[in-house]
Each structure stands twice: as C-alpha cells, then as structure tokens.
Amino acid sequence: MSTSISREPADGDAFSVVNAANDSEPGYQVIRRNGSVTPFAGDKIAVALQKAFLAVEGTSASSSRRVHDVVAELSEAIIAGLTRHATAGRTFHIEDIQDQVELALMRGGHHKVARAYVLYREERARERAEQVAQNPQAKPQLQMKSASGQLVPLDEARLKHVIEEACFGLPSVSSEAILTETKRNLYSGITQDELALAPILAARTLIETEPDYSKVSARLLLDKLRREVLTFVEGSPREATHQQMCELYPNYLKSYIRVGIDADQLDPELALFDLDRMAAAIQPDRDLQFDYLGLQTLYDRYFLHVETKRFELPQAFFMRVAMGLSLREEDREAKAVEFYNLLSSFDFMASTPTLFNAGTRRPQLSSCFLTTVPDDLDGIFKSVKDNALLAKYSGGLGNDWSRVRGLGARIKGTNGESQGVVPFLKVANDTAIAVNQGGKRKGAVCAYLETWHIDIEEFLDLRKNTGDDRRRTHDMNTANWVPDLFMERVEKDGDWTLFSPDETPDLHDLYGPAFKYAYEAYEQKAAKGGIKTYRTLKAKDLWRRMLTMLFETGHPWITFKDPCNIRSPQQHAGVVHSSNLCTEITLNTSNDEVAVCNLGSVNLAAHTTPEGIDQARLERTIATAMRMLDNVVDINFYTIPEARRSNLRHRPVGLGLMGFQDALQILRLPYASEEAIKFADQSMEAISYHAISASVNLAAERGSYQSYEGSLWSKGILPIDSLRMLSDARGGVAFNEDATLDWKALRERVKTVGMRNSNCMAIAPTATISNICGVSQSIEPAYQNLFVKSNMSGDFTVVNAGLIRDLKARDLWDEVMISDLKYFDGSIGQIDRIPDDLKALYATAFEIDTAWLIEAASRRQKWIDQGQSLNLYIANPSGKKLDELYRLSWHRGLKTTYYLRSRSASHVEKSTLKGTDGKLNAVSVAPMQSIPASDVRACSIDDPTCEACQ
Structure with missing residues (x-):
C-alpha cells in the first residue's frame, strides 16, 4: 500500500516547526x-x-x-x-x-x-x-543590519568574491558548495557579525570530506578578523579582501603599534623601531597558510584586543613577538626580521607564554618554573604566594614537596604532631584555581613527592573521587619522584621504608650510590629504634599501588630522580628535586633559586623531505631559535627575585620539536618500525648537535653563563657522554650510544669556547603551538585520523590530510570511507579495503604497541640534556602491561614519563548525515579508570583548561 504525508500550505508545512515560540528553547x-x-x-x-x-x-x-x-x-x-x-x-x-x-x-x-x-x-x-x-524575480532580496542598525541590501557579490578568494589555489575545494550552504543560512536582518560567520560555518561542514576546506575556513575567518582590525586604522576601508589587505598592511602595522601602546598593551619601545623597515618585511600571503584550528586558536586566545575587538592580524602578531624578542639586539630591526621570518614560516614556534607576552608591557616569556618547598610555615606559604605570582602571567609550575615533614612527625615549636603535606597541597591546589593566568587559561601546577616520604600513600590518593574531599586535590597534577633504589627493590621483591624528611633531611639532596648508602643507614637506624616516624612495606606493594592510581586517576605520573641528576650538566651547582608541570624540565632548585625554563619547538616536518632531514635548513633554524630563546632570559619580566637570580645565572633554555609523526609520514616510515626508531635517534642527534653548537656560538659572542665552570660542559661531557655515567651508576647497564655526527670537534669547542646556556633541549607537549603550525604535536603518534578536537576555541573537525591524499591517490576516498572512518572512531586498522602499507603508516596511538614509543624516547633521551613529555597510550590496559611498560621506561634510561592514556567511553558519532560540521561526539582520551568517564577529573588529552596541554 502506498503512503503519503499530508501537506500544509507552502513553507508552512508540519515539518517547518517555525510558527510559535516555546519557553523551553529560549533564544533559538x-x-x-x-x-x-x-x-x-x-x-x-x-x-x-x-x-x-x-x-x-x-x-x-x-x-x-x-x-x-x-x-x-x-x-x-x-x-x-x-x-x-x-x-x-x-x-x-x-x-x-x-x-x-x-x-x-x-x-x-x-x-x-x-x-x-x-x-x-x-x-x-x-x-x-x-x-x-518559472518566476526568478520572486526570490526575495535579503537585507543586512549595518553597524548603525539600519537595514541595507546584502552585498551578495562581495560575499561570492570573498568565498572565491578563500578557495583560490586550492583546486580540490568548491566555492559554489560553500556559497550554496552559506546562502541557506542567511536571512533578512542578519547582522554583519552573523554574515561573517555564515561562510566560515559553511566551509567547516565540508572539512571531513576534504582537508583543504580547513584552509578555506581559516581564510574566511581572516575576513571577519580584518573587519575588526580595520576599525582601528584611520582612513582605511571598513572591510577588505586579502588582496586589498596586502596593500594596507604597511599602514596598518603603524596604526597597530600606536593602538596597542595607547591601550597600554604594547611596550612603547616598539614605536622606536624603524616601522617602515618592519612593514616592508611583512609577508601578507603567509596569512593564507593557516588551517582553521590554528587561526581560530590564535583568534580566541592570542591576538590582542580592546574590549572584544581584535586589533592584531597574524603577521602583525608574529612581528610583535619578533620585535619583543629583539629589544636588546644591537641591530634590532635586522634581528626582528630574522625572528619574524622564522616564526611566520612555521619552521619554529615559541612557547605560548612568549607568544602571549612578547612585546607587551609585562613580557613574562618563560614557560616553566620549578620550586622546592621548605619545611616551615613561613616557607610553605611563601611558596604558595610564589606560585600565584609565577602563574599570573602564564607560567606552568612544578613544586617539590619532599622536604615537608610527614603526618605524625613532631613539631618542635609546639610539641604537637604534623598534619603532613596533604593539607598544604590542598591550599596549593586552590591557589592554582584562583589565579587563572590573566584570564587566558587556568593556573596549573604539578606537585612532586619522593617515594620514600612517609605521606606517599596519601599522596597517591590525592586525585581520587572518593574519600575526604579536604584531603583531595582534584585540579592539581601530581608526580612520583622515584629513586633508582626503589626500582631495584621492586625488581628484587625487597622491603621499602618510608621516612619523614625532618628525621632524614639529607635524602632529599642525595642520589645514586650516595642516596643508597644514606638510605640503608637510616633503615638500620630505624630498626634500632633511632627514628620515630617510619613505616616498612613491600616495595612491590607500593609499586602496585602507584600503578593502580595511574589506572584509576591518571596520577601521579612516574618520574625518575637518578637519571635526572646523574645526567644533569649542572650537578656541580645543585640538585634536581622535581620536574615541571609537563615533566620535560630537569633543573636545580633551592631556597635561593627557582628554576626557570624558556621553551620553543622546531617544526621537524618542515625540515624533512622524502630524502631525509634538510640539515642546512635545520642548522639555520636552530641557530636563530637558540638566539631567540637566549634573549628571553634578558628580556623576561620576573615576578619573584629567586626566578630572576636563577635564570640570569644559568640561562637554561629548552629547544624541542613537533611534527615528528608528520616527518615519519613524509619519509613513509610507520611509527612502529625499527626505521622510525632510527629516525628518532638521528633527528634528535641533529637537533642536539646544532643546539649545542649554537649555544657555543652565542658564548663566543656574549660570554658563557655564570655557573659554567665545574659543569659537565666545562669538562667536555656532552649529553651523549653522560649516558655512560648513568650506565656506571647502574652497574654497567648498556645503553645505545650510536652516533653519526662529528661530536669530537664539537666537544672540543664546548671546552675551549664555553656554553651560553646551562641546558639547551627539552621536548614539551606543544599541544597548542602545533595546532597553530598545523602539524602533529611534539613526538606524539596521531590520536585519530578523524575526530573532533575540543579546546577553549570550540569543537573542530580534525582529519589527517596525508591519509586523505594517499586514499585519493588510490581512488579510495569516498563517502563510504568517511562513514567507515567515523564508525571505527578515526582508525583504519579494521577497514578492509585500505592496503596494509597505509594501515601501518597511519596507525593511531592506540594501534601502536607502547613499547615502540618508549624505545623511540630512549633513543632521543641520550641526546637531550633535560627531558621529554612522553605520553603512553594503552588500548587494553592491565596491571601486567603497566608493570612491563614502566619498568621498560626505567631500564631504557628515561628521565620522566607523562600521562597514561586509555580510550575513553566516548566515540565518534557514527553518522553519514551531511551538514553537521563533522559534529561527531567529541573524542577525548581520559586517564585509565574504573569509574564513569563523566566522573574523571584528571586531564584528558585535549583538556582546554589544563596548562599542560597548551
């Protein structure tokens, strides 16, 4: 029997549902x-x-x-x-x-x-x-509401031109498809802001079918941004196409500097630059290289604004950062142009605090701060205050709490018993929430505690969602600072004794054989009744509980004290008591010195060709990048004197990398392969070699850092050489020491010329700056090939452009493939018609055996004088697997590990419906858990409120 649906009059049918207001859906x-x-x-x-x-x-x-x-x-x-x-x-x-x-x-x-x-x-x-x-004239003429509130005819010709211009040079996209979708969402009385947004949203709906629509979306966002910016430029039109903006940029740059200074946002010294020379160096076409996620992130979080209107275009943004980093240079215009070209080409990107604050009135440019908390009330609350001051201008914090006496320890002044470290951690947690980094992102801190501390078991529970909430820190990251002796006891199934640091104060500063000697002496003393506060348990039981908490809450992370200290170039000048918020910084801390690190990352993909690494280009990039990072030390706005003292004395920087998996895909190397491990080794060797060489060149020009004498550098011991020191401390354990470059000659230059920086390398997460550059973050394997990334800038469809290109080349890209990618949550391993070579090349994080990540990290670690943020991904976790992986990390000489990731309960929305902007359910990765994902407060892979992910 045939069926039909009854029909109302035209455009008023039952399915229009547009006629009556409803209080349950206000405002729609x-x-x-x-x-x-x-x-x-x-x-x-x-x-x-x-x-x-x-x-x-x-x-x-x-x-x-x-x-x-x-x-x-x-x-x-x-x-x-x-x-x-x-x-x-x-x-x-x-x-x-x-x-x-x-x-x-x-x-x-x-x-x-x-x-x-x-x-x-x-x-x-x-x-x-x-x-x-039959009646083309019947189509109504739409009207737009102008800024003054008047209705004016909507300029459809300009709308069409802007969309066509955004599609120029991208043959795989269709301006007609975008225009059609845009017009579908126009209505009479639409505002200018809504009209600017309409084509952006239209292009976004197509990203999942063709990655180049991401660039189109970004270019359409530029049109919206130009309209905001030009309101600040006297004598300019109120809107401009990209080609028109190319002519307006020089005049705009001068207006931009004036507006920024008048708004009390830019440093007045920027006006003293030769602005004609700066304007001549601007390359407006570099505005067109952004993907949508990158530009939207800059728009939402980085570009300067007055009230709600941005007055900073992308190339002005990069020039502002470049000028801000060249203020102390002799020929600052020349250096500013050099810095600008490096940043705007995406060959290198400075860290988020540098991008936020360079060239502003408060140039707090450093990324990471490490402190050690004393065992007295004045010192504890001074440390909490320092956290607030350091976090205010976007610094990420790592606090060592191992000196604070434990629960039940005697308080000499009152003859009472200590409440332990946990109540003070609660205060530090709440301070991080209160100080939200200038309103740009939530303050973030990581607390470290050594594994022998009497409060370690309570420390493990800090991120649990059950128990006394007064002894929980739901917003603070936590990390175990694990000595080698503990790992040895775990392997030998031995006992482990917990102490309060007021009775064992020297353990805090000891590592290697010296730590073992002192620790065993304290165990003997405790056995004889000479120590009041201690507890003995099986090392394996504590290790198992550490891994269980990782499973349930994602915390505390596992970091290793001995490798961080034994391989530290600065062991003559102090002790590394913790890492930082993201576990890549390993610098000394003391009462007088708060460690500071200044970060930036090389875009490895931009320096890789199918034939390998472009060594000449990489050398040029690193030479300029190291100069920029060194300049941060002198220009930086320091909020506490201990940070200034430390940074000027040691001048550490952390040059890292991003786009590692993109580089592998350029070389057609699967992440899970011996060839990829070799590439990790050789690429990091090249970065290490050029970074150290650049620091030597800076020392020749500017002098060595103050504490150089007595360092490993001064003895000709480079990071690759310090690996043998760790081997000796562990009884001759063998590590891979393969090398390909001329390290002998560089070793001699370091000894005779000196080093400008106590530390040169650290691999940070780069989650946000890699988005800006449009490459994979840091050393990470791809999370998925198709997913929605959620951060402070909203939900964004992300597709692996390389995979799409390869599928198109093999005539495999169609709507069925898009549907399959959604169905399998962005993974291709189960899609039968995809060839095995592509499955291997584009395997995602959970399809790669975690051991490959550890092996690659181990090869990098031998070249790095600090550490690396290493996430571990496990699709099907088990206690046995965790035990194997973390023991492997220790055996391979890693200094630290970062988040442990497992699949969350959320999945890609399995829909083939068009026009949804790829609105798959936001795919996130939660820490391993035995509780509902909605209850987990630990950081997910793209948590927009967590500094660690930015």
Whole structure:
C-alpha cells in the first residue's frame, strides 16, 4: 500500500516547526526558506512527527500509546541535536530541523516513516525549484543590519568574491558548495557579525570530506578578523579582501603599534623601531597558510584586543613577538626580521607564554618554573604566594614537596604532631584555581613527592573521587619522584621504608650510590629504634599501588630522580628535586633559586623531505631559535627575585620539536618500525648537535653563563657522554650510544669556547603551538585520523590530510570511507579495503604497541640534556602491561614519563548525515579508570583548561 504525508500550505508545512515560540528553547530562531526568521518552537516537532506516523500507519496511530511515547522520545533527541549543533547566532535553518528529524527516525528504526519523509522532502524540493524557475524575480532580496542598525541590501557579490578568494589555489575545494550552504543560512536582518560567520560555518561542514576546506575556513575567518582590525586604522576601508589587505598592511602595522601602546598593551619601545623597515618585511600571503584550528586558536586566545575587538592580524602578531624578542639586539630591526621570518614560516614556534607576552608591557616569556618547598610555615606559604605570582602571567609550575615533614612527625615549636603535606597541597591546589593566568587559561601546577616520604600513600590518593574531599586535590597534577633504589627493590621483591624528611633531611639532596648508602643507614637506624616516624612495606606493594592510581586517576605520573641528576650538566651547582608541570624540565632548585625554563619547538616536518632531514635548513633554524630563546632570559619580566637570580645565572633554555609523526609520514616510515626508531635517534642527534653548537656560538659572542665552570660542559661531557655515567651508576647497564655526527670537534669547542646556556633541549607537549603550525604535536603518534578536537576555541573537525591524499591517490576516498572512518572512531586498522602499507603508516596511538614509543624516547633521551613529555597510550590496559611498560621506561634510561592514556567511553558519532560540521561526539582520551568517564577529573588529552596541554 502506498503512503503519503499530508501537506500544509507552502513553507508552512508540519515539518517547518517555525510558527510559535516555546519557553523551553529560549533564544533559538529558525531561518525559513524565504529568508525570514521566526522563534523556534520545539513543540511543533512533536506535531510534525505525529503527522508523519499518521500518514504511514493510519488514524490508529493518533491514539496509540506506543506512538505517543516514540514521538516524545524522538522530539527530545531532535531538540538536543539541534541545540548542540546551533550556530553562534543560535539559529537553525528549516533544513537543519528536517535533517535531524530524518536522522532521528532512521536511528529509531522507523524506516517506513523515514522513507516516506525523505520522499516528501524530495517532492517539496522539486516543487520549489520549479516555482523559482518559472518566476526568478520572486526570490526575495535579503537585507543586512549595518553597524548603525539600519537595514541595507546584502552585498551578495562581495560575499561570492570573498568565498572565491578563500578557495583560490586550492583546486580540490568548491566555492559554489560553500556559497550554496552559506546562502541557506542567511536571512533578512542578519547582522554583519552573523554574515561573517555564515561562510566560515559553511566551509567547516565540508572539512571531513576534504582537508583543504580547513584552509578555506581559516581564510574566511581572516575576513571577519580584518573587519575588526580595520576599525582601528584611520582612513582605511571598513572591510577588505586579502588582496586589498596586502596593500594596507604597511599602514596598518603603524596604526597597530600606536593602538596597542595607547591601550597600554604594547611596550612603547616598539614605536622606536624603524616601522617602515618592519612593514616592508611583512609577508601578507603567509596569512593564507593557516588551517582553521590554528587561526581560530590564535583568534580566541592570542591576538590582542580592546574590549572584544581584535586589533592584531597574524603577521602583525608574529612581528610583535619578533620585535619583543629583539629589544636588546644591537641591530634590532635586522634581528626582528630574522625572528619574524622564522616564526611566520612555521619552521619554529615559541612557547605560548612568549607568544602571549612578547612585546607587551609585562613580557613574562618563560614557560616553566620549578620550586622546592621548605619545611616551615613561613616557607610553605611563601611558596604558595610564589606560585600565584609565577602563574599570573602564564607560567606552568612544578613544586617539590619532599622536604615537608610527614603526618605524625613532631613539631618542635609546639610539641604537637604534623598534619603532613596533604593539607598544604590542598591550599596549593586552590591557589592554582584562583589565579587563572590573566584570564587566558587556568593556573596549573604539578606537585612532586619522593617515594620514600612517609605521606606517599596519601599522596597517591590525592586525585581520587572518593574519600575526604579536604584531603583531595582534584585540579592539581601530581608526580612520583622515584629513586633508582626503589626500582631495584621492586625488581628484587625487597622491603621499602618510608621516612619523614625532618628525621632524614639529607635524602632529599642525595642520589645514586650516595642516596643508597644514606638510605640503608637510616633503615638500620630505624630498626634500632633511632627514628620515630617510619613505616616498612613491600616495595612491590607500593609499586602496585602507584600503578593502580595511574589506572584509576591518571596520577601521579612516574618520574625518575637518578637519571635526572646523574645526567644533569649542572650537578656541580645543585640538585634536581622535581620536574615541571609537563615533566620535560630537569633543573636545580633551592631556597635561593627557582628554576626557570624558556621553551620553543622546531617544526621537524618542515625540515624533512622524502630524502631525509634538510640539515642546512635545520642548522639555520636552530641557530636563530637558540638566539631567540637566549634573549628571553634578558628580556623576561620576573615576578619573584629567586626566578630572576636563577635564570640570569644559568640561562637554561629548552629547544624541542613537533611534527615528528608528520616527518615519519613524509619519509613513509610507520611509527612502529625499527626505521622510525632510527629516525628518532638521528633527528634528535641533529637537533642536539646544532643546539649545542649554537649555544657555543652565542658564548663566543656574549660570554658563557655564570655557573659554567665545574659543569659537565666545562669538562667536555656532552649529553651523549653522560649516558655512560648513568650506565656506571647502574652497574654497567648498556645503553645505545650510536652516533653519526662529528661530536669530537664539537666537544672540543664546548671546552675551549664555553656554553651560553646551562641546558639547551627539552621536548614539551606543544599541544597548542602545533595546532597553530598545523602539524602533529611534539613526538606524539596521531590520536585519530578523524575526530573532533575540543579546546577553549570550540569543537573542530580534525582529519589527517596525508591519509586523505594517499586514499585519493588510490581512488579510495569516498563517502563510504568517511562513514567507515567515523564508525571505527578515526582508525583504519579494521577497514578492509585500505592496503596494509597505509594501515601501518597511519596507525593511531592506540594501534601502536607502547613499547615502540618508549624505545623511540630512549633513543632521543641520550641526546637531550633535560627531558621529554612522553605520553603512553594503552588500548587494553592491565596491571601486567603497566608493570612491563614502566619498568621498560626505567631500564631504557628515561628521565620522566607523562600521562597514561586509555580510550575513553566516548566515540565518534557514527553518522553519514551531511551538514553537521563533522559534529561527531567529541573524542577525548581520559586517564585509565574504573569509574564513569563523566566522573574523571584528571586531564584528558585535549583538556582546554589544563596548562599542560597548551
């Protein structure tokens, strides 16, 4: 029996659901096909669905309890889907509503009703097309609300030109498709801001089908940004295309500097530069190289603004950073141009604090601060205050708490018993929340505690969601500072004794054989009754509990005290008591010195060709990058004197890398391969060689750092050489020492000329700056090949452009493949028609055996004088697997590890519906857990509030 759906008058049909307001959906509006806008009425959806069931099932459906319940359930799902996907203007097109109705019917298994509904929509679309063809003049002229509030004709010709310009040079995209989708979402009375947003959203819906639409979206965002910026430029038009902006940039740059100084945001000294020379160096076409995620992130979080209007374009942003880093240079214009070219080419990117603050009135440019907390009330609360001051301008913090006496220890001044370290950690946790880094991101801190501390078991529980909330720190990262002796006891199934540091104060500063000697002496003393506060347990039991907490909460991380100290170039000048927030910094701390590190990352992908690394280009990049990082030390705004003293004395910097997996894919090397391990080794060797060489050159020009004499550098011991020191301390354990470059000659230069920087290398997470550059973050394998990344800039569809290119080359890219990628959560391992070589090359983080990540990290670690942020991914975790991986990390000489990742409960939305902006359920990676993902407070892989991920 044929079925049909009853029809209301044109554009007022039951499925339009646009006629009446509804208090349950406040503020949402519907764009009708004639361009008018009416309030959204959610109750009309139920009416439309009821009519659909009536049309298919007959009049009996009207009294059916089953149909009533189904309609109510479907209506709720449809409204939820609409509001989840609403544009910034809180509007839906009538077609969006009908898409959601169709999708809900299909998902609910109501296939007959859905089929009738689809046929109905197709028939109505055909009728509308015939009406337009018969009377083209009937199409209404849309109007736009100007800035003054007047209605003016909408300039469709300019809209078309802007979209075509955004598509120029990208043959795989269609300006017509974007224009059609844009027009579908226009209505009479649309504001300028909504009009600017419409083509961006239209292009975003197509990213999952073709990665180049990400660049189109970014270029359309530029048009919106230019409109904001030009309001600050006297005598300029109120809007401009990219080509027009190329001519306006020189005049704009001068206005930008003036506006920034007048707004009390830019350093007045920038006005003393030769601005004509600076403007001549600007390369406006570099505005076009961004992907959408990168530019949107800059727009939301980095570009300077007055109230809500940005006055900083991308090339002005890079020039501002470059000028801010060259203030102390003799020929500062020349150096500013050199720095600008490096940043704007994406060959190297400075860290987020440097990008935030360079060239501003408060240039706090450093990334990381490490402190050690004393065992007295004044010192503890001074440390908390220092945390607040350091975090205010975007610094990430690592605090060593191992000196604070433990629970039950005697307080001499009151003859009472200590509450232990946990209550003070709670205060530090709440301080990090209160100081939100200038409103740009939440303050973030990591607390470290040594494994012999009497409070270590309570410390392990800090991130649990159960227990006394007064002894929990839900927002603080935590890390174990593990001595080698503990790992040896674990391997030998020995005992382990916990002490309070007030009775064993020297353990804090000891490592290697000296630590073992002192620790065993304290164990003997405790056995004889000479120590009041201690507890003995099996080392394996404590190790098992450490791994269990990692499983449940993602914390505390596992970091290794002895490798950090034995291989430290600065062991003559102090002790490394902890790492930083992201576990890549290993610098000395004391009462008088707060360690500071200044970070930036080389884009390895930009220096890799199918033939290998472009050594000449890499050398040029690193020479300039090291100069920029060294300049940070002198220009930096220090909020506490201990940080200034330390940084000027030792001048440490941390040159890292990003785009490692992109480089592997350029070379066609799977991450899980011996060739990739070799590339990790040789690429890090090249970075190490050029970084050390650049520091030597700076020392020849500017002098060595103050504490150089007595360092490992001064003895000709480079990072590759210190590996043998760790080998000796562990009883002759062998490490890979392969090398390919001329280290002998460099070793002699270091000894005779000196070093400008006590430390040169550290691999940071780069989660945000790699987004800016459009490459994979840090040394990470790709999380997924298709997913939605959620951060402070919103939800963004991310696709692996390399994979798409390869699939197109083999004629495998089609809508079925897109559907398969969604179904398998962005992984290709289970898609049969993809060849095995591509499956290996584009394997995602959870498809790669974690041991490969550790082996690659081990090869890098031998060249690095600090550490690396190393995430471990485990698809199917078990206690045995965790034990093996963390023991392997220790055996391979790693200094630290970072997050332990497992799959979360959320997955890609398995939908082939078009026009959803790839609104898959946001894919995140939660720490390993035995509790619902919604209850986990530990950081997920793209947590926008966590400094560690930025």
